[in-house]
Amino acid sequence: xxQLITTLAPAPRLRIWLGGLLVAVGAWLGAYLHLExxxxxxxxxxxxxxxxxxxxxxxxxxxxxxxxLLLLTAIVFLVGVIQTFFSPERTRALLSGKRVGVGNVLAAxxxxxxxxxxxxxxxxxxxxxxxxxxxxxxxxxxxxAPMVNEVALVLLFGMFxxxxxxLYLFMGLAVAMVSGFVIGKLKMERYLEDWxxxxxxxxxxSVDGNAMSWVERFETGLGHVREIVGKVWPYVLAGIALGAxxxxxxxxxFMASIMGKDAPWWSVPIAVMIxxxxxxxxxxxxxxxxxxxxxxxxxxxxxxxxxSVIALSAPxxxxxxxxxxxxxxxxxxxxxxxxxxxxxxxxxxxx
Amino acid sequence: MKxxxxxxxxxxxxxNTVKLLEEVAKAKxxxxxxxxxxxxxDIMRYGVMSTPGVVIDGKVVHAGGVPGRNxxxxxxx
Numbered sequence: 001x002x003q004l005i006t007t008l009a010p011a012p013r014l015r016i017w018l019g020g021l022l023v024a025v026g027a028w029l030g031a032y033l034h035l036e037x038x039x040x041x042x043x044x045x046x047x048x049x050x051x052x053x054x055x056x057x058x059x060x061x062x063x064x065x066x067x068x069l070l071l072l073t074a075i076v077f078l079v080g081v082i083q084t085f086f087s088p089e090r091t092r093a094l095l096s097g098k099r100v101g102v103g104n105v106l107a108a109x110x111x112x113x114x115x116x117x118x119x120x121x122x123x124x125x126x127x128x129x130x131x132x133x134x135x136x137x138x139x140x141x142x143x144x145a146p147m148v149n150e151v152a153l154v155l156l157f158g159m160f161x162x163x164x165x166x167l168y169l170f171m172g173l174a175v176a177m178v179s180g181f182v183i184g185k186l187k188m189e190r191y192l193e194d195w196x197x198x199x200x201x202x203x204x205x206s207v208d209g210n211a212m213s214w215v216e217r218f219e220t221g222l223g224h225v226r227e228i229v230g231k232v233w234p235y236v237l238a239g240i241a242l243g244a245x246x247x248x249x250x251x252x253x254f255m256a257s258i259m260g261k262d263a264p265w266w267s268v269p270i271a272v273m274i275x276x277x278x279x280x281x282x283x284x285x286x287x288x289x290x291x292x293x294x295x296x297x298x299x300x301x302x303x304x305x306x307x308s309v310i311a312l313s314a315p316x317x318x319x320x321x322x323x324x325x326x327x328x329x330x331x332x333x334x335x336x337x338x339x340x341x342x343x344x345x346x347x348x349x350x351x
Numbered sequence: 352m353k354x355x356x357x358x359x360x361x362x363x364x365x366x367n368t369v370k371l372l373e374e375v376a377k378a379k380x381x382x383x384x385x386x387x388x389x390x391x392x393d394i395m396r397y398g399v400m401s402t403p404g405v406v407i408d409g410k411v412v413h414a415g416g417v418p419g420r421n422x423x424x425x426x427x428x
Contacts, residue, residue, distance in 0.1 A: 087401075089400065115401070115416070120400070120402045120415070122360070123394055123395060123400050124400050126395050219419075319360075
């Protein structure tokens, strides 16, 4: 079947894709509008009594799992397609020569839509600098790209609603913009490793990025779904199962005294300090976030914890050590951690 | 004989790229000399910003992510 499709001329292949997408969107909407019915039917099929603790937990699981997986698939596909318009080369071209300030805002925003893998962080970093992107602007990108990503946003939206997701988006962007801006103002260029500074402004070979057909863009989107959803679904299931268990059993104010709204002021810094050396992606940390919030922890404290886990990590520091001198790494970690702290306090105060 | 270099710092995608390149070359009966460049300074010399990158006979043909099988086959024609 795939063999057949790939040997067809581009136009019919596009038609197959568009037809397929139309069917998929219809099926998606149908499924999304009947989540409640699905959970009810499944629960009825097991013969459990409604109203018992266990059936409450089971219903929560049966409702949330398909919901989050549906959202994840749709958004990851969409982002995968959007990303084909923003290759790292293109993003760099957009950013080079931009002034500090405007550049920081643009860099943090582009961080959401530019494809990024943590193992590419260093080549990207050098590639940006050698093309004349200011150091602070480069940092804005480097902070935003892993932290504000579609998986984190979808999971937050699915589990806590759009307000929390939107707050996370804006706070994450703000941390990336301001941290990059501060690092730029500190004039830290001399703390780059010498060989990095020696690399001459970019004779980068451009790779066939822009001349993509829509069929290729859709195929990339599908590949993105396979890669991301294929990797994160176990975390999502684990997270929802944990959430379901907590939903049914654990008393709601379990964490309230240490991480709740009325907890001492030092609960936010402690959360960030625990989070920095930890490393996992957004999907891995969301189960923990869900569990903590379910037990009465304050949202700001938990989100600060989550940001520090995703944005700052020991393995990333070790990779960055190849291009940055220790002073600059320490500054980077310090500035970002401070930004996250402020976000934690603001969230706790506002909500 | 084609000289093929894979640029990457050793993440899972880079390993998959090497494996796929070997597989396709073997299936097509193309003779290749495969090298892996893991040193950052070597990688940067090719101006590649997103790894894994693929260089064939000194020319960068791909950067960022595991290349698709179709794409690899087109290099080995």
